[in-house]
Amino acid sequence: MTGTSAVSRRLLLGGALAATGALATGVGAAPDAVAAGTAVPAPARKPGQTSMIDVPYDVHRTVRVGVIGLGNRGSGMTTGWSVVPGCTVTAVCDIRADRATRVADRLAAAGKPRPVEFGGSADSYAEMLRRDDIDLVYIATPWEFHYEQGKAALLAGKHVVVELPIATGLDELWDLVDTSERTRRHLMLSENCSYGRNELAMLKMAHEGLFGDITNGHGGYLHDLRALLFSDTYYTDSWRRLWHTRSTASFYAMHGLAPIAAAMDINRGDRMTTLRATATEPKGLADYRERFVPRNHPSWNETYVNGDLVTCLIDTAKGRVIRAEHEVSSPRPYSRINSLAGSRGIFEDYAGVVSSGGGRIYVEPDHSGHAWRDFGSYRKEFDHWLWKKIGDDAANNGGHGGMDYVLQWRTVQLMRAGLVPDIDVYDSASWCAPVPLSVMSLAAKGRPVQVPDFTRGSWVNLRTGLDSRTTEMPPVV
Amino acid sequence: MRSAGLIGTLRAVAVAGALALLPTATAVGSAAAAETEPLPAAAATEVTISPVDLAGPAISTVKVTVTNAGPARMRSLTVSFGGPAGWAVQPSAVRVDGSLPTGASSDATFRIQVPEQRDGFTVRTFTATATYQGGDGRGSATATRTQRSGTPLARLADAYNNVAVTDESNTAPGDYDGEGNSFSAQKLADVGLRPGGTVDALGARLVWPNVPSGTRNNATASGQAVTLNGSGSKLVFLGSGVTSGASGTATVYYTDGTSGTGTFGFPNWSFDPANAHGATLVASSDGRNRPSGYGNAGIKYRVFAHSIPLDPAKQVDFVVLPSNGNIHLFDMAVAP
Numbered sequence A: 001m002t003g004t005s006a007v008s009r010r011l012l013l014g015g016a017l018a019a020t021g022a023l024a025t026g027v028g029a030a031p032d033a034v035a036a037g038t039a040v041p042a043p044a045r046k047p048g049q050t051s052m053i054d055v056p057y058d059v060h061r062t063v064r065v066g067v068i069g070l071g072n073r074g075s076g077m078t079t080g081w082s083v084v085p086g087c088t089v090t091a092v093c094d095i096r097a098d099r100a101t102r103v104a105d106r107l108a109a110a111g112k113p114r115p116v117e118f119g120g121s122a123d124s125y126a127e128m129l130r131r132d133d134i135d136l137v138y139i140a141t142p143w144e145f146h147y148e149q150g151k152a153a154l155l156a157g158k159h160v161v162v163e164l165p166i167a168t169g170l171d172e173l174w175d176l177v178d179t180s181e182r183t184r185r186h187l188m189l190s191e192n193c194s195y196g197r198n199e200l201a202m203l204k205m206a207h208e209g210l211f212g213d214i215t216n217g218h219g220g221y222l223h224d225l226r227a228l229l230f231s232d233t234y235y236t237d238s239w240r241r242l243w244h245t246r247s248t249a250s251f252y253a254m255h256g257l258a259p260i261a262a263a264m265d266i267n268r269g270d271r272m273t274t275l276r277a278t279a280t281e282p283k284g285l286a287d288y289r290e291r292f293v294p295r296n297h298p299s300w301n302e303t304y305v306n307g308d309l310v311t312c313l314i315d316t317a318k319g320r321v322i323r324a325e326h327e328v329s330s331p332r333p334y335s336r337i338n339s340l341a342g343s344r345g346i347f348e349d350y351a352g353v354v355s356s357g358g359g360r361i362y363v364e365p366d367h368s369g370h371a372w373r374d375f376g377s378y379r380k381e382f383d384h385w386l387w388k389k390i391g392d393d394a395a396n397n398g399g400h401g402g403m404d405y406v407l408q409w410r411t412v413q414l415m416r417a418g419l420v421p422d423i424d425v426y427d428s429a430s431w432c433a434p435v436p437l438s439v440m441s442l443a444a445k446g447r448p449v450q451v452p453d454f455t456r457g458s459w460v461n462l463r464t465g466l467d468s469r470t471t472e473m474p475p476v477v
Numbered sequence B: 001m002r003s004a005g006l007i008g009t010l011r012a013v014a015v016a017g018a019l020a021l022l023p024t025a026t027a028v029g030s031a032a033a034a035e036t037e038p039l040p041a042a043a044a045t046e047v048t049i050s051p052v053d054l055a056g057p058a059i060s061t062v063k064v065t066v067t068n069a070g071p072a073r074m075r076s077l078t079v080s081f082g083g084p085a086g087w088a089v090q091p092s093a094v095r096v097d098g099s100l101p102t103g104a105s106s107d108a109t110f111r112i113q114v115p116e117q118r119d120g121f122t123v124r125t126f127t128a129t130a131t132y133q134g135g136d137g138r139g140s141a142t143a144t145r146t147q148r149s150g151t152p153l154a155r156l157a158d159a160y161n162n163v164a165v166t167d168e169s170n171t172a173p174g175d176y177d178g179e180g181n182s183f184s185a186q187k188l189a190d191v192g193l194r195p196g197g198t199v200d201a202l203g204a205r206l207v208w209p210n211v212p213s214g215t216r217n218n219a220t221a222s223g224q225a226v227t228l229n230g231s232g233s234k235l236v237f238l239g240s241g242v243t244s245g246a247s248g249t250a251t252v253y254y255t256d257g258t259s260g261t262g263t264f265g266f267p268n269w270s271f272d273p274a275n276a277h278g279a280t281l282v283a284s285s286d287g288r289n290r291p292s293g294y295g296n297a298g299i300k301y302r303v304f305a306h307s308i309p310l311d312p313a314k315q316v317d318f319v320v321l322p323s324n325g326n327i328h329l330f331d332m333a334v335a336p
Helices: A009-014 A072-083 A097-109 A124-129 A143-155 A170-183 A197-208 A236-246 A254-263 A284-292 A376-381 A385-397 A400-417 A425-432 A434-443 B185-190
Strands: A063-068 A087-094 A116-119 A136-139 A159-162 A187-189 A214-222 A272-279 A310-316 A321-327 A339-342 A345-353 A358-363 B010-015 B018-023 B046-049 B058-067 B074-082 B093-095 B105-114 B122-134 B140-149 B198-201 B204-207 B219-222 B225-230 B234-241 B247-254 B259-265 B280-290 B293-309 B316-320 B323-335
Touching (some): A063 A400, A072 A136, A072 A385, A087 A124, A097 A116, A116 A124, A136 A143, A143 A170, A170 A425, A187 A425, A197 A345, A197 A376, A197 A385, A197 A400, A310 A434, B046 B140, B093 B105, B185 B280, B198 B234, B204 B234, B204 B323, B234 B259, B247 B323, B259 B293
Parallel strands (some): A063 A087, A063 A136, A214 A321
Antiparallel strands (some): A310 A321, B010 B046, B010 B140, B074 B122, B122 B140, B198 B204, B247 B316
């Protein structure tokens, strides 16, 4: 979805729409309140407002989905929702009405019920949210709209799945937590990588104790997006490239951060406490433009301020360290890193070991001799039940190696069976907090900043999450 | 070798500064309810751990009970609890307010993150420790609880996961030491180690793995449980070590449900003194096979034997190997 609807001033905290060069690079964006060593009390809950931790979904016989944003991501995911058993796409919306029509046509041609179309203005989604035949809203618009649309969906009484990030400002993240608690509706980050096969196996190995006491983990989003960023069609109105002109943030490290956070039981016995960020000079996009982009391209008016490699070092309450990286502007093979280490061993993904899905491992007492071993047998032994159960369907129906479909299938199953979400609003807010926090730390020359405790103290309690028990999808009748 | 008694809840009694573990129940296969035996006459602090529900993935609740059997009031009681490495526990310790008169008990409740049950055999060990003032005057007492699930492997060969021997004409499959090196089948034969051949060592008759060169013929010890029947004075292991520190503790389970442990180790297959860890040299072969072919002629690559004592009055049921991948095992057998 595109357009110029009102964007909250809060976006400034995430670095968006900076009016001055100083703010664009994050200078002055770090409130004293979040400096490390300064206690940051959670805002008080309003009377009657209670936690959403361990709150199950109401049972939905059928999950009716409304989709906002029908670009590349939203269009593909709409197909995914439509093929999950017990799920129906009832409404689709994009500021460009023709996209809504095209998606509706496609679903109808596939024999699915034709969804109601919304579009034509930046506020079309609000009209869609007034419908009472939507249980779940899926949002795949440009980042600057996520907060506003996610909050509106909650206020409309819908559960919400939002693409990365759910918001770009700390106060926006807090507001989504509070709105979820007040409306008693769940909001979750559409973190498909949390459902990756290797990531889930890594999680189960961590819980088994294979790595001993977990001490550190690395993850990130390392994806050469230069060609797509300069494409005139892929990101509508070049929205993603424009973020590189106005923010220093680690925009999108959640794909690697979330699986590490899950393996460390963040918000389920541990929590992220401080973050400090570094960034390299922004060279990659300008260099690419110089070599490959015509001189009459609108991008030649742009100055890029987002560092090529933005690295966040995050400390946890239990003394662990997470390194989360974001790098989309330089030539390199794809990686989310996915490395987890502890007192008894280490796992690394993206090591090029094709037979084992890319991973390699070294754990005592199984291994000795200082040599990496193939991850294949461990991946098989610790394969998550979701992949055993629907892995074939995922490969046939979903993008990104099937992760998308697993997320969608599991979300629908949780809602239909009336279970507690694997990923809740607290996880989502925590995983997205490095977006504004990286800006703040960079503005303070890498000084640590405090990570908010969105659970308001409940992080100390052990609870299950993505490492779930085998559950059947309720039959479709 | 220490007889550790029945598997299950072990009550810890601090006696004269030492810790004796007294069996109170058998809890095999799951969180079976523990029976309670009468307290011994010794006036010592007792710590007991409730059965742990191992049906994960889940958060299980565990109760640790501390009973003051000493003559004085127990004060400043703190109870800590932990499970297998990497299993999260909440909280790690509980401080008990007030004091406990003689004979009184206090419960501390913990939550532990339990992973999904694994196929095969597992042994899970939980530990609770009470520290205090007064009471029996000992200051602390510890209890362990062991729960197991699954079935042991039928034989050691089922645990083979490593290729130790290759033919000099094809050395590529070998990887005894993690660097692609292996014994030479020809040179082992020169010193009497041939597939299926017997090896007499430390009073036991063992068998050299009866598999072709270039195939898995030894187990790196990683806590595998292996069925072994018989009775005798000791359990003999045939193997050698890689890198260094190839030692560990094996646990022998008897058919009556009791168990015992013993520690053994092997020298490095090449460079340690032949009697390191108390091992006995069985055979030395000349040189080794490297990924590029036979080499290192003039250097000895060796196989050893070592043993742990058994209770000769009991029948061995199965053995849990040490958790140390530097230990490589070709066979094990009971010696009369």
